[in-house]
Every structure is written in structure tokens, then in C-alpha cells.
Amino acid sequence: MLDRAGIDYTILEKRKTHSAIGSAIAFSAVVLRVLEQIGLYDDVHKIGKEFSQTTISMQDGKVIGKLDGEFAKERYGYYNEIMARPDLMEILLSRVAPHKILMGKKVLKVxxxxxxxxxxxxxxxxxxxxxxxxxxxxxxxxxxxxxxxxxxxxxxxxxxxxxxxxxxxxxxxPFRFDQHCVVGVSKPLNPETYQILKKPFCEFDVVLAEDFSYSIWLMPLNNNRISWMINGKMFTPQATNKKDAKNQLEENFKASEWGPEAAEELCNEVRGFECPYNGGTIGELIDNTPKEVISKVMLEDKMxxxxxxxxxxxxxxxxxxxxxxxxxxxxxxxxxxxxxxxxxxxxxxxxxxxxxxxxxxxxxxxxxxxxxxxxxxxxxxxxxxxxxxxxxxMPRWLYLMTSDRIQASRPILSFLPAVPDRGSVKSI
Ligand SMILES: Cc1cc2nc3c(=O)[nH]c(=O)nc-3n(C[C@H](O)[C@H](O)[C@H](O)COP(=O)(O)OP(=O)(O)OC[C@H]3O[C@@H](n4cnc5c(N)ncnc54)[C@H](O)[C@@H]3O)c2cc1C
Structure with missing residues (x-):
């Protein structure tokens, strides 16, 4: 966007080499419209898989319900697109002149x-x-x-x-930490075994543990891969004064860098879960994932x-x-x-x-x-x-109303030629 605005910039990145965690990322019309405007959409579409529905079920296979998302294209102009993060990073890097990104530059002082x-x-x-x-x-x-x-x-x-x-x-x-999770993207799998991969759309599956201490998220990606995420609950006591808050912040920071052993621990908790796609186990899916793309991350939030x-x-x-x-x-x-x-x-x-x-x-x-x-x-x-x-x-009208509210604004840059709003529900 800065390039398009003619604003000169330099990116300072602390890492020595580029790396993205092995997990999926989803984009909806809210940002796909501006990505189209700056010329990124076609490439994102190539690495993405269009999303159609999410099924939520319990560990014993009982389905709680399904939410569909296929209407997004007609209503907002684009299907939601799910992609592997390393693929997205490759596209983003191809669009920034290499001399503008300086690696190994950890900013200390401003x-x-x-x-x-x-x-x-x-x-x-x-x-x-x-x-x-x-x-x-x-x-x-x-x-x-x-x-x-x-x-x-x-x-x-x-x-x-x-x-x-x-x-x-x-x-x-300190940040609020509710969950820690382990993520991975499998190697290309056999669609005869994982039949879900034969479907043209990405269908999310979320499996909840009986005691709700874990949930497993499965997302089919392009090239016959499956992105998975094991979400484990965690509790962080909320600090009440500035000193405690600072200590907590430091602890959270350390915890956010947990290594492969911690990842394995969480994986082991759910290895025996049935994989909803083929009757095999989540353990088999984890074993079909290159070790180096399995990462443990913390899900934090704060305003x-x-x-x-x-x-x-x-x-x-x-x-x-x-x-x-x-x-x-x-x-x-x-x-x-x-x-x-x-x-x-x-x-x-x-x-x-x-x-x-x-x-x-x-x-x-x-x-x-x-x-x-x-x-x-x-x-x-x-x-x-x-x-x-x-x-x-949930009545259909209420579901659509909620979705319309989330997708209400699909902003674009005002100084570039506009991208038509193709949705039947117009952006505000
Ligand atoms: C498993 C998972 C799934 C997710 N899925 C989605 C999704 O589907 N959709 C969605 O919208 N969001 C999703 N998110 C959230 C999303 O990834 C983050 O909100 C997003 O990455 C934040 O981007 P950022 O640029 O602000 O920060 P970051 O992605 O954290 O990037 C910060 C960068 O700054 C560098 N850096 C840090 N400190 C310094 C320093 N001192 N000097 C120089 N460089 C420094 C870091 O190395 C890093 O490259 C997901 C997150 C996770 C963990």
C-alpha cells in the first residue's frame, strides 16, 4: 500500500531469515477487496481454497451443528479464502523490493x-x-x-x-491468554484416504473434547494438504498492579516462545481423537505433518x-x-x-x-x-x-444479519482506481 501511495519506506525485521508458522489463515471479503485493488487477489486466490462450511461436533462424533459460508460470494463479492501462511508470505515477499527489507534488525530504542x-x-x-x-x-x-x-x-x-x-x-x-495451541500443515495427503480433499471447497471441522479442555480444528487446503490446530485452554491470573502486570508480561513473553517439546506434549493429549475425515486418528494426521512446520503458539488478546x-x-x-x-x-x-x-x-x-x-x-x-x-x-x-x-x-435471517454486520465494511484505498463492489449487500 505504501508503494502504491508513493511513500518511501524501509522495513526493519528482527529475524535473520523469513519464516511463517505452519498454519492456515483465512481472509474474507472485508480485506479481499483491497487485496484485489493492490493487485494481490489473483495470487492469493491461486494459493487459497474457497470456504463453504464449518461443522462443529463433539469428540464422540455427535454433530452440534453446521454453519454455511458459501453465500459470501453472492452477498459480499468473494468466497472466504483459506491458505497456508508460508504460501501467503511468499507472495507478500515477491511484492516488496528486497532492498527495502532489512533482516536481523531488532529495534531497541525509538x-x-x-x-x-x-x-x-x-x-x-x-x-x-x-x-x-x-x-x-x-x-x-x-x-x-x-x-x-x-x-x-x-x-x-x-x-x-x-x-x-x-x-x-x-x-x-498483561495480555489475556485463554488458549495455547499447536498448529501444523500436513504434507500432501491421499484424497482416497482423506475424502474431504476431493471436495472443491474447504470444509472446516471443529471437534470439541468432552470436557471442553481441547478443541481440534481441521481445514483442508489446496494441494491436498490439511491444516490442523489443537487448541488447549489455559488460565492466566489477571494482575492487579503495575509490578505484577510487568512480571506477568515477562512470563507471557517467555511462554510465547515455547519450543517443540511443549508442542509434542499438547499433541499427545489428542492423538487418540477420531479424525472426522476418515475414521483414522488425529495422531495419524500429526504423523503426516513434517516436524519442522509444527509450532506451538499462544492466542492472546488485548485492546x-x-x-x-x-x-x-x-x-x-x-x-x-x-x-x-x-x-x-x-x-x-x-x-x-x-x-x-x-x-x-x-x-x-x-x-x-x-x-x-x-x-x-x-x-x-x-x-x-x-x-x-x-x-x-x-x-x-x-x-x-x-x-x-x-x-x-439460529434462524437463517439472524445468521445472515450477523454475517452482514461483520462484512458491512469492505474498504478500499481512495487514491487508487476503485474495485467494483460485486456483492448484493453493498459495502458501507
Ligand atoms: C494459529 C493462528 C491462526 C490465525 N488465524 C488467523 C486468521 O485466520 N485470520 C486473521 O485475520 N488472523 C489470524 N491470526 C492472527 C494473525 O496471525 C495476527 O493477528 C497477525 O499475524 C498480526 O500481525 P502483526 O504484523 O501485527 O504481528 P506479527 O505477525 O506478530 O509480526 C510482527 C513482526 O515483527 C517482528 N518484530 C518483533 N519485534 C521486533 C523488533 N523489536 N524489531 C524488529 N522486528 C520485530 C517479528 O519478528 C514479526 O515478523 C491467527 C493467529 C494464529 C496464531
Whole structure:
């Protein structure tokens, strides 16, 4: 998007080599329309498998219900597309000039230099980033897309506090961890054994353990592969003061880097589960997955209140998902394209508008993801009723109304030629 807006940029990435976890990612019309606008849709469509329905069942095979999603194309212009993350990363990398991505650059420090009209300071109006290899980079704006444990966020908060800005307490509270999970993408499988692979559409299967301590998600991908995810519940005590919160943050950070042994432990818990596709076990599916693409990850979420300072802004993960990160980018790049100047006044005004435009939608996404998670992991009479209603008895009109609300806005960049809205339910 920055390329399309004619804005020069450099990407600093802490990893030494590119890598994406072996799991699937799903995109709906909400972002596919802008991906089409910037010329990515055809490639995404090639690596994606179109999605048609989700079946939710219990470990003993009893089906709780089905949700269909095939209507998305007619209503919103695109089927949902499910793809393997490494395939998506390859496409994204092919679109960024290699010299713009600097690897092995772990950002440690962020320093904003105030604007000066007397020309006395050559760094005035810039932000300096210091990396762990002692290299430094300057720009008019820093966009922190460095994930849930953003170093840019931490430094920005320190800088704001040093200037006397009060950061809300909730911004320092630890992430909420409800689940840890192990993910993998199988090698190409025999469709005669895994009959589901013969179907042209991707049909999700979610299997819930009898005591709701685990759920298993299966998603057929292109090239006869199956992406699987084992979701295990976990509980994080919520810290009540700043010191506890900091300790918790550090513990969460350590836990988020769990290695292959932890992954194996979780896999072993569910090896005996029946795989809904062929009567074999989940263990067989795990054995058909190259070890190096099995990863353990934590599913965290949190809504931050403070999004920017004068020349530093955050984009992407606080748990809102990749879709929300892309929507962040659409709004931010649109505003940057219209900037009258690179003065701190104009940039910070645009950053404020960015937060105002995105805040409510991002907050709803965090809430929705929490509620969705609870449906798959909480036991009890009330939750059984809610599950039965959501997946089986919800009237069609209500289901479509809910879906229309989620897909209501499918924004595109205002400075590029528009992509027609092909859905029967028009984007707002
Ligand atoms: C199993 C799983 C399935 C998911 N499925 C979906 C889905 O279907 N749809 C969806 O919308 N979302 C999904 N999500 C969520 C989605 O993956 C994240 O929301 C998204 O990756 C966030 O992107 P990000 O760029 O903000 O952060 P990240 O993807 O975390 O990227 C941050 C980058 O910054 C780098 N970095 C970190 N610190 C520094 C530093 N100090 N200096 C330099 N570089 C640094 C990291 O190495 C990394 O490359 C899923 C997540 C998981 C775990």
C-alpha cells in the first residue's frame, strides 16, 4: 500500500531469515477487496481454497451443528479464502523490493526529535530507531508493526510518559491468554484416504473434547494438504498492579516462545481423537505433518488505548487478527497519502484520525474473538444452549444479519482506481 501511495519506506525485521508458522489463515471479503485493488487477489486466490462450511461436533462424533459460508460470494463479492501462511508470505515477499527489507534488525530504542524552525538540528522532525546491532535509521514516521509484544509500543509509552502524557493503566496490564495451541500443515495427503480433499471447497471441522479442555480444528487446503490446530485452554491470573502486570508480561513473553517439546506434549493429549475425515486418528494426521512446520503458539488478546505519539504509530496485533491489521493499513495509508506536509503537527493529526476511525471496529473484533473462543472452550448448561442456538437453531435471517454486520465494511484505498463492489449487500 505504501508503494502504491508513493511513500518511501524501509522495513526493519528482527529475524535473520523469513519464516511463517505452519498454519492456515483465512481472509474474507472485508480485506479481499483491497487485496484485489493492490493487485494481490489473483495470487492469493491461486494459493487459497474457497470456504463453504464449518461443522462443529463433539469428540464422540455427535454433530452440534453446521454453519454455511458459501453465500459470501453472492452477498459480499468473494468466497472466504483459506491458505497456508508460508504460501501467503511468499507472495507478500515477491511484492516488496528486497532492498527495502532489512533482516536481523531488532529495534531497541525509538527517539523522536522535535520539529525546529531554526534549522539548528539536522535530526529535527525525524525519529531515530536504534537496533541491537547498533545500527540507526531515521524517518519522518515510525509504524510499529512488531506484533503483540511490540518494542515500539513500549518505547513509545516511555517517551510519552517522559513528556508528561498519562498512559491509561489498562495499557500496561498483561495480555489475556485463554488458549495455547499447536498448529501444523500436513504434507500432501491421499484424497482416497482423506475424502474431504476431493471436495472443491474447504470444509472446516471443529471437534470439541468432552470436557471442553481441547478443541481440534481441521481445514483442508489446496494441494491436498490439511491444516490442523489443537487448541488447549489455559488460565492466566489477571494482575492487579503495575509490578505484577510487568512480571506477568515477562512470563507471557517467555511462554510465547515455547519450543517443540511443549508442542509434542499438547499433541499427545489428542492423538487418540477420531479424525472426522476418515475414521483414522488425529495422531495419524500429526504423523503426516513434517516436524519442522509444527509450532506451538499462544492466542492472546488485548485492546490498547494508546495508539500513537507525534511521529510513532502502532498497527496490527493486539490480538485483533491479520484482517484488522490490513484494515489498519488501509486507513493509515489513505491518511498518509493526503498529508499536506511531514510536520509533526500534520502527522500527529493524521495519526489521531487513524485511531478515531479504527478504534471501535478493532475493539469489536477483540470482543468477537473472545466470545467466539468461549463458545469452543467453555462447558456448562448455558454454554451448551448457546452452542446449540449458534450452530443449529439460529434462524437463517439472524445468521445472515450477523454475517452482514461483520462484512458491512469492505474498504478500499481512495487514491487508487476503485474495485467494483460485486456483492448484493453493498459495502458501507
Ligand atoms: C494459529 C493462528 C491462526 C490465525 N488465524 C488467523 C486468521 O485466520 N485470520 C486473521 O485475520 N488472523 C489470524 N491470526 C492472527 C494473525 O496471525 C495476527 O493477528 C497477525 O499475524 C498480526 O500481525 P502483526 O504484523 O501485527 O504481528 P506479527 O505477525 O506478530 O509480526 C510482527 C513482526 O515483527 C517482528 N518484530 C518483533 N519485534 C521486533 C523488533 N523489536 N524489531 C524488529 N522486528 C520485530 C517479528 O519478528 C514479526 O515478523 C491467527 C493467529 C494464529 C496464531
Amino acid at each position: 527517539t523522536e526529535h522535535p520539529d525546529r524552525e531554526d534549522g539548528e538540528d539536522e535530526l529535527a522532525g525525524l525519529v531515530t530507531l536504534l537496533c541491537s546491532d547498533q545500527s540507526q535509521y531515521q524517518g519522518n514516521l515510525v509504524i510499529g508493526c512488531d506484533g503483540a509484544y511490540s518494542a515500539v509500543r513500549q518505547r513509545m509509552y516511555q517517551n510519552l510518559e517522559a513528556k508528561g502524557v498519562r498512559i491509561p493503566k489498562s495499557d500496561f496490564a 490498547f488505548e494508546t495508539w500513537h505519539s507525534d511521529r510513532v504509530v502502532l498497527l496490527g496485533d493486539g490480538g485483533q487478527g491479520a484482517t484488522q491489521a490490513i484494515l489498519d493499513a488501509v486507513v493509515l495509508v489513505d491518511l498518509l497519502h493526503e498529508l499536506p506536509s511531514t510536520s509533526a503537527k500534520d502527522i500527529s493529526k493524521a495519526l489521531k484520525q487513524y485511531r478515531d476511525k479504527r478504534y471501535e471496529t478493532a475493539k469489536s473484533a477483540v470482543t468477537a474473538s473472545r466470545q467466539g473462543g468461549a463458545l469452543f472452550s467453555t462447558k456448562g448448561f448455558f454454554m451448551d444452549l448457546l452452542r446449540a442456538f449458534t450452530f443449529k437453531f
